[in-house]
Amino acid sequence: MPESVADIKGLVVRYGRREILRGLDLSLAPGEVLALLGRNGAGKSTLVRCLLGLERPAAGRLRLLERDVWRHRAELMAEVAAVPERPDAPPGWTATRLARATARFDPSFDAPDFAARLERRAVPVDTPFDALSRGQATQVSLALALARRPRLLVLDDPTLGLDPTTRLEVLEELAAELAERELSMLMTGHDLPGVERLASRVALLADGLLVLDEDVAALRERHRWVATPRPEDAELTAPFEPIVQRPWGRGHETLVARYDDRAASRLGAASQIRWASLEDIVVASSHQVAAPRNP
Amino acid sequence: MLSLDPASPVPIWKQIEQAAEVMTTSGALAPGDPLPSVRELARQLRVNPLTVSKAYRRLADRGLVIVRRGQGTFVADRPPILSEAERQASRRAAARTHALEARRLAADLAETTDLLHDVWNELETEINA
Numbered sequence: 001m002p003e004s005v006a007d008i009k010g011l012v013v014r015y016g017r018r019e020i021l022r023g024l025d026l027s028l029a030p031g032e033v034l035a036l037l038g039r040n041g042a043g044k045s046t047l048v049r050c051l052l053g054l055e056r057p058a059a060g061r062l063r064l065l066e067r068d069v070w071r072h073r074a075e076l077m078a079e080v081a082a083v084p085e086r087p088d089a090p091p092g093w094t095a096t097r098l099a100r101a102t103a104r105f106d107p108s109f110d111a112p113d114f115a116a117r118l119e120r121r122a123v124p125v126d127t128p129f130d131a132l133s134r135g136q137a138t139q140v141s142l143a144l145a146l147a148r149r150p151r152l153l154v155l156d157d158p159t160l161g162l163d164p165t166t167r168l169e170v171l172e173e174l175a176a177e178l179a180e181r182e183l184s185m186l187m188t189g190h191d192l193p194g195v196e197r198l199a200s201r202v203a204l205l206a207d208g209l210l211v212l213d214e215d216v217a218a219l220r221e222r223h224r225w226v227a228t229p230r231p232e233d234a235e236l237t238a239p240f241e242p243i244v245q246r247p248w249g250r251g252h253e254t255l256v257a258r259y260d261d262r263a264a265s266r267l268g269a270a271s272q273i274r275w276a277s278l279e280d281i282v283v284a285s286s287h288q289v290a291a292p293r294n295p
Numbered sequence: 296m297l298s299l300d301p302a303s304p305v306p307i308w309k310q311i312e313q314a315a316e317v318m319t320t321s322g323a324l325a326p327g328d329p330l331p332s333v334r335e336l337a338r339q340l341r342v343n344p345l346t347v348s349k350a351y352r353r354l355a356d357r358g359l360v361i362v363r364r365g366q367g368t369f370v371a372d373r374p375p376i377l378s379e380a381e382r383q384a385s386r387r388a389a390a391r392t393h394a395l396e397a398r399r400l401a402a403d404l405a406e407t408t409d410l411l412h413d414v415w416n417e418l419e420t421e422i423n424a
Contacts, residue, residue, distance in 0.1 A: 033343055171341040179334035179344045193301050197342045217349060220306045272395075277304035 004066060005030055005152050005184040006051065011060035013046050020046045022208035023060070028152075033178065033185040035195040035216075037282055038205035044188045045085075047205070048156055051186070052082055065151060078106055081150035085157045087141035089129035095140045096125045099147075106148050114147035121169060135166035142170060146177055153177075155187040159194045171197055192279045202278070204285055212285050216278075223276040224259040226267055228252050236267050244284045255284050297331075299340055307342055311350035319359055319370050322422055330360060330368040 006028035013021040020043045028034050038044050049055040050062055053073035062069045064076050089098055095118060103109040118125055123136045123143075132140065138158065145153060158174070159167045171194055177183055178198070189195055195202075202219055204212035212219070226237050229251040237245075240256035240263075247253075255276055264273060297314045299307060318324040330336075333351060337344035351368055354360045360368050397407040 168341060172338065175341045175343065176338045179337045196307065197340075197346075200343055200345050217306065217308060217346075275304040275306065275309075280304070 003030070004028070005032070005064065006186070007061070007063040007066070008051075009061040011047070011050065011062060012058045013043070013050065013055065014058045019208055021050075021057070021060075024205075024209060026203060026210065026213065028184055028186060030151075030184055031182045031200075033187070033198050033200045035199035035202045036186060036188045036205060037190075037192075037195070037202060039286060042205040043208050044205055045156070048082075048154060048186070048188060051154060052080065053077070078108065079150055080152045080154065081145035081148045082154040083138070083141050083145050083156065083158055085160060087129075087137045091130060092128045094126050094128055095123065095143075098129065098140065098144060102144055102148065108149055110147045110149060114143050117143040117147065117173070134161050135163060135169075138162060138166065138170060139173075142173060146173070149181075151184065153183060153185045155185060155189075157189040157191070158187060159189065159191045167191070167194065174198055192277070192282065196278050202282075204282060206286050212282075219281060220275070220278065222257060222259055223281050224256055225274050225276050225280070226254050226256055226259075227272040227274075228254070228268065229270050229272075230268075233268050233271065236271070239263070239266070244280075255280060297336065297340065299342075307340075308346050308350040308353070311336070311340070311347060312353050315350070315354055316359060324370045326370050326372045328370045330370070332367055 004027060006026065008024060008026040011021050011024040011026075012019065024043075024047065026034075026047075036044055036047065046055065050057050051064065051069065053069045053076070056070060065079060067076055069076060093101075099109070099111055099114050103111055115125070118139065121136075121139045123132070123139045127136075129137060129140065142158070155174075158170055162170065174185070175198065178185075185198070187195065187198065196216065199216050202212060202214060202216050203210050224240075226240070227248050228234050228236060229249065231250055231252070234245065234252040234254065237252075237254040237256055239258075240260065241258040242254045243257045244255040245252050259273075267273065297311060297318070299310050303310060305313070315324070315330065324330070330351070331339070333344050333347045337347045340347070351360065351362070355362050355368070359371055361371050362368050393411075394407070402410075
């Protein structure tokens with residue numbers, strides 16, 4: 001087993017004179033599920049295209065399963081599967097035909113497993129892909145990817161535009177896969193409650209660099225909302241690294257980034273402390289400016 | 296079985312931990328009862344198995360459950376022995392929430408303690424029934 005699934009160092013991508021990725025570092029260990037978050041235009045899709053060998057960076061190192069992506073693209077793609085944001089297929093192709101085509105380029109494709117997955121979700125195998133509902137198309141695309149038994153699964157906003165039932169089915173399919181075997185995933189998306197169910201780590205991309213790259217549990221543990229009802233008590237939050245502060249009646253509500261249970265008594269008896277959601281943390285952290293990488 | 300509140304800002308591992316704790320202290324799970332396997336619960340809750348493991352590990356660290364290798368996770372026979380500091384902190388936090396809520400509803404201290412008395416006795420009857 002390779003020790004690293006993805007290893008990215010100093011990745012730079014330019015479109016004309018605009019730098020989309022500005023020297024990005026990122027790594028992924030076996031079994032890790034990394035949620036790559038960021039606002040639209042932050043560079044997520046560019047990073048995903050680079051990972052899949054669809055785009056060549058201007059500079060930097062990009063290795064998957066300890067091999068250079070650009071030089072070993074063909075052999076790597078047998079171990080990496082992707083579910084695109086908008087699943088697509090040639091006109092008129094059915095799930096059955098897609099499965100035959102996949103089996104031809106990937107010998108490890110498990111056709112009975114693919115059929116079983118679609119049957120479980122009652123997705124028709126003989127309907128042309130372009131006539132399937134959004135949810136069914138996602139199910140087909142996901143089943144095609146999982147039946148290849150990849151070591152890395154790249155998911156581009158897997159729950160985008162799905163109805164609540166299909167969304168839960170997709171999350172269930174992915175959770176079941178993780179329970180069954182060691183699989184690394186890199187997922188982008190804006191469905192933060194969904195992301196949080198699966199991710200073990202979160203990376204937040206802003207303006208071509210990572211402003212966060214951390215274990216989800218650790219990230220959640222260190223953030224809290226602290227409500228201080230008396231105006232003068234807002235200062236008490238200073239040692240806990242306030243990142244957002246807003247009025248709360250006469251007092252303030254502050255999102256702190258270095259909360260410490262043991263020191264919480266310093267916040268005063270009138271303060272109220274509550275958990276900050278992943279969304280609160282991501283939104284607040286997106287405003288922070290990434291330090292540019294030293295050349 | 297255990298379920299999650301998708302609208303809650305409480306982290307998933309903490310929700311699992313709290314739900315299991317409520318089930319053990321309310322008698323929904325008795326000493327010796329098995330908890331679902333990590334994989335089973337991960338599937339059922341649609342979460343990463345690592346998150347379930349984390350919740351189980353925390354329950355085990357606190358003595359609420361016992362992990363028997365190769366067999367699974369079971370509700371502990373005896374109530375967990377918490378340090379005095381942990382017990383104090385936890386009881387204080389609960390009392391604080393209760394006191395804040397009572398003040399919000401303009402209840403006085405005597406009313407509040409009377410009510411606590413009643414609820415305590417109700418629980419006693421229910422659990423021993």
